[in-house]
Amino acid sequence: MNMLIYLIPIALFMGAMGLMAFLWSLRSGQYDDLQGAAWRVLSDDDIDPPKP
Amino acid sequence: MSCCGVNADDVLALEAGRVSAEEILLASHSLGEGLRQLDLSVPDVHCGDCIMTIEKALVALPFVQTARVNLTSRRVSCVYREETSSGATDPSGIIEAIQAVGYRANLLAQADTQSEKTKNQLLLAVGVSGFAAANIMLLSVSVWSGADAATRDMFHWISALIAAPALVYAGRFFFRSAWSALKRGRTNMDVPISLAVSLSYGVSLWETAHHGEHAWFDATVSLLFFLLIGRTLDHIMREKARSAINGLARLAPRGALLVAPDGSRRYVAVDELRVGDVIAVAAGERIPIDGIVVAGESDLDTSIVTGESRPVSVFAGTEASSGAMNLTGALVIRATRLARNSLLAEIIALMEAAEGGRARYRRIADRAASLYSPAVHSLALATFLAWGIFGGDWKQALLVAVAVLIITCPCALGLAVPVVQVVAAGELFRRGVMVKDGSALERLAEIDCVAFDKTGTLTLGSPRLVRAETDVEPSLAIARALAVHSRHPLSRALAGAHNPAALLFDRVSETAGGGLQGAIGADLYKLGSARFACGQAIAVPGGDNALTEVMLSKNGRGVARFLFDDTLRPGAEDAVKSLQSSGFHTVMVSGDQQCVVDDTARALGLPQALGALTPKQKVEEIARLSAAGHRVLMVGDGINDAPALAAAHVSIAPSTASDVGRQAADFVFFNDRLDVVPQAVMIARRSARLIRQNFALAIGYNVLAVPIAMAGLATPLIASIAMSTSSLIVVANALRLARGNRPVARPSAATAPANFGVQTA
Numbered sequence: 001m002n003m004l005i006y007l008i009p010i011a012l013f014m015g016a017m018g019l020m021a022f023l024w025s026l027r028s029g030q031y032d033d034l035q036g037a038a039w040r041v042l043s044d045d046d047i048d049p050p051k052p
Numbered sequence: 053m054s055c056c057g058v059n060a061d062d063v064l065a066l067e068a069g070r071v072s073a074e075e076i077l078l079a080s081h082s083l084g085e086g087l088r089q090l091d092l093s094v095p096d097v098h099c100g101d102c103i104m105t106i107e108k109a110l111v112a113l114p115f116v117q118t119a120r121v122n123l124t125s126r127r128v129s130c131v132y133r134e135e136t137s138s139g140a141t142d143p144s145g146i147i148e149a150i151q152a153v154g155y156r157a158n159l160l161a162q163a164d165t166q167s168e169k170t171k172n173q174l175l176l177a178v179g180v181s182g183f184a185a186a187n188i189m190l191l192s193v194s195v196w197s198g199a200d201a202a203t204r205d206m207f208h209w210i211s212a213l214i215a216a217p218a219l220v221y222a223g224r225f226f227f228r229s230a231w232s233a234l235k236r237g238r239t240n241m242d243v244p245i246s247l248a249v250s251l252s253y254g255v256s257l258w259e260t261a262h263h264g265e266h267a268w269f270d271a272t273v274s275l276l277f278f279l280l281i282g283r284t285l286d287h288i289m290r291e292k293a294r295s296a297i298n299g300l301a302r303l304a305p306r307g308a309l310l311v312a313p314d315g316s317r318r319y320v321a322v323d324e325l326r327v328g329d330v331i332a333v334a335a336g337e338r339i340p341i342d343g344i345v346v347a348g349e350s351d352l353d354t355s356i357v358t359g360e361s362r363p364v365s366v367f368a369g370t371e372a373s374s375g376a377m378n379l380t381g382a383l384v385i386r387a388t389r390l391a392r393n394s395l396l397a398e399i400i401a402l403m404e405a406a407e408g409g410r411a412r413y414r415r416i417a418d419r420a421a422s423l424y425s426p427a428v429h430s431l432a433l434a435t436f437l438a439w440g441i442f443g444g445d446w447k448q449a450l451l452v453a454v455a456v457l458i459i460t461c462p463c464a465l466g467l468a469v470p471v472v473q474v475v476a477a478g479e480l481f482r483r484g485v486m487v488k489d490g491s492a493l494e495r496l497a498e499i500d501c502v503a504f505d506k507t508g509t510l511t512l513g514s515p516r517l518v519r520a521e522t523d524v525e526p527s528l529a530i531a532r533a534l535a536v537h538s539r540h541p542l543s544r545a546l547a548g549a550h551n552p553a554a555l556l557f558d559r560v561s562e563t564a565g566g567g568l569q570g571a572i573g574a575d576l577y578k579l580g581s582a583r584f585a586c587g588q589a590i591a592v593p594g595g596d597n598a599l600t601e602v603m604l605s606k607n608g609r610g611v612a613r614f615l616f617d618d619t620l621r622p623g624a625e626d627a628v629k630s631l632q633s634s635g636f637h638t639v640m641v642s643g644d645q646q647c648v649v650d651d652t653a654r655a656l657g658l659p660q661a662l663g664a665l666t667p668k669q670k671v672e673e674i675a676r677l678s679a680a681g682h683r684v685l686m687v688g689d690g691i692n693d694a695p696a697l698a699a700a701h702v703s704i705a706p707s708t709a710s711d712v713g714r715q716a717a718d719f720v721f722f723n724d725r726l727d728v729v730p731q732a733v734m735i736a737r738r739s740a741r742l743i744r745q746n747f748a749l750a751i752g753y754n755v756l757a758v759p760i761a762m763a764g765l766a767t768p769l770i771a772s773i774a775m776s777t778s779s780l781i782v783v784a785n786a787l788r789l790a791r792g793n794r795p796v797a798r799p800s801a802a803t804a805p806a807n808f809g810v811q812t813a
Binding site: 004008011012015016018019022023026031032033034035036039040042043 | 099100103104121122123124125172175176179180183186187190191203206210214
């Protein structure tokens with residue numbers, strides 16, 4: 001049962017990483033426009049990057 | 053057409069609604085370093101091509117830094133530089149660029165940040181409770197598979213540590229709502245939820261501290277997780293509708309051109325106007341304030357204010373009410389009432405007075421909760437007492453009672469309503485109907501009577517040429533060529549989509565309240581009312597004729613006569629027929645003249661048509677129907693319909709409705725066709741049936757599970773299996789609503805180009 005000392009923190013850590021990733025994606029606006037994102041992935045040409 | 057006094061293209065371009073650079077500056081906000089951000093609502097975007105078209109058009113502007121379309125909320129956010137090397141920029145170019153590629157663009161009244169914040173908080177809570185539920189479940193599975201003694205205790209302690217912050221963070225929505233309900237002496241679904249969650253956590257903690265065998269941490273947190281999903285879906289549904297509807301808000305006149313006694317003019321805010329102030333209103337603008345015309349002649353389109361479909365001609369001495377559109381000539385108006393006492397303010401007061409029935413409506417979930425929670429709580433109490441008295445072990449009694457509470461916690465009930473309503477709202481959205489909130493769907497399912505407004509609802513409020521009586525063939529072409537110079541609705545209908553470039557007039561002038569005149573060589577053509585065109589009223593007096601009449605004269609002699617009526621909204625006939633065949637009582641309540649109303653009622657086969665109603669009389673009619681035991685659905689659009697929309701059991705407005713009408717309505721349809729109304733009723737009824745089925749499923753599950761729990765046989769394993777299966781069954785049942793009834797035609801997609809065909813013609 002000694003391996004639990006490593007395994008539980010590892011499991012919790014991986015879960016926490018998932019949570020962090022979710023929080024980051026939420027804060028950075030990844031869910032703001034789900035419909036738009038579905039269309040954008042299909043478009044061939046990119047809009048020009050910001051002009052100098 | 054340089055020889056003409058009026059350039060047709062310029063006149064038509066006015067229609068797009070120009071927004072001044074000052075207004076844009078007010079609506080945008082600074083990002084620092086000379087950059088400003090402007091958020092616009094573009095209600096017509098619907099696919100990937102729209103995104104690309106608009107973004108390309110905007111990025112092509114020299115002063116635009118970035119532009120990004122949000123398809124979900126139908127907005128564009130555009131960052132632009134305040135100054136370029138060639139001087140200060142004119143941000144109105146942004147709106148013009150969007151309009152040039154064929155989309156409407158409106159300034160956003162104000163960003164609704166509060167709702168956006170709530171959505172993010174809910175999503176965060178879903179994330180946190182999901183994380184906690186997954187990890188605790190992992191530990192619980194180890195306990196169920198046989199971990200014992202010290203290992204089990206350690207797992208329980210870790211679970212308790214994970215559950216505590218999740219409970220506080222994710223559970224606060226339920227605790228707050230339950231507390232506010234209890235404070236007002238009422239009970240809602242959140243009361244049993246909060247009680248079960250906090251009691252189960254407390255008991256589990258106590259068990260853990262005493263090396264107990266069963267802890268319910270997994271049940272506690274996964275319950276929160278499921279319920280938060282339901283709540284988040286519900287919130288997103290409402291927010292989507294709200295942002296789409298707010299995006300349509302046209303700019304109410306915020307300012308007016310004040311004419312000082314010395315003749316100088318300056319632009320002031322509407323609120324600063326006082327009684328007796330004199331203002332100038334150009335053709336194509338809305339009247340900002342109630343007043344009396346002092347100078348000028350024009351025609352006013354009051355369809356949105358009174359429901360009258362024909363333009364009213366005004367001259368010095370007549371009254372002009374706020375909200376009416378000034379069509380043909382410039383007017384000078386003396387204000388007779390302050391903006392806050394204006395007609396619109398009166399309508400809003402009427403609306404507030406009328407809003408009784410809807411506030412009293414209790415959501416079906418709350419009604420269920422008011423029966424459910426006393427039953428559940430008394431069952432738990434009875435279990436506790438029975439085990440305590442007959443078993444003698446009060447600690448064991450408490451554990452069993454908590455197990456009863458957890459098993460009966462309305463997890464499936466909490467999902468039963470929102471999931472069905474979200475699926476129904478999605479189904480309606482695909483047909484171009486926005487649902488403002490879930491209770492509207494419940495109320496729509498209960499109606500048995502439909503009241504329609506006429507102008508703008510059953511009809512489109514735009515005239516249609518029905519008959520041209522002429523003895524000489526080219527008259528029609530001449531009339532069309534003349535009509536293209538005017539923005540009067542009748543002229544617009546006459547000109548239609550025809551290209552009038554073939555005929556050139558030497559001079560064209562428009563007489564407000566009369567008509568147009570144009571000269572070709574020595575011949576003088578006049579187009580307008582019979583009195584204007586022929587010098588006297590020769591034809592049938594048009595007063596109580598249902599058709600509107602326009603005459604064309606050549607050198608004072610009438611050569612052609614055109615008759616117009618109001619265009620019926622597509623699908624209006626089908627809508628009325630299908631509602632009648634399903635047994636609904638249908639009635640028309642209109643502010644228009646009785647003869648016009650009767651005519652429309654005949655065309656649609658409506659048995660009862662009431663005309664010339666004031667806003668107050670409309671409310672009284674709705675109240676009379678309600679008193680007779682009917683539950684009324686009101687379909688209307690105008691400012692004058694708003695109180696009736698608020699008074700009715702439930703209401704629908706088209707997206708072209710007045711702002712106040714749209715705010716008052718529960719549903720807004722973005723489609724030109726009226727037959728979405730019976731479809732919406734049908735979907736609402738089907739969702740009500742599914743909600744009842746879901747309740748039956750959830751209660752059936754409780755009937756099976758409660759005896760097990762009361763017998764003291766429920767373990768955390770049984771509880772979590774039972775809870776998850778009941779939730780899954782309820783969700784699967786709700787998804788049946790969307791199955792197998794896709795709409796045939798894509799709604800709203802075709803409307804954007806159609807609206808703009810006029811401008812490019």
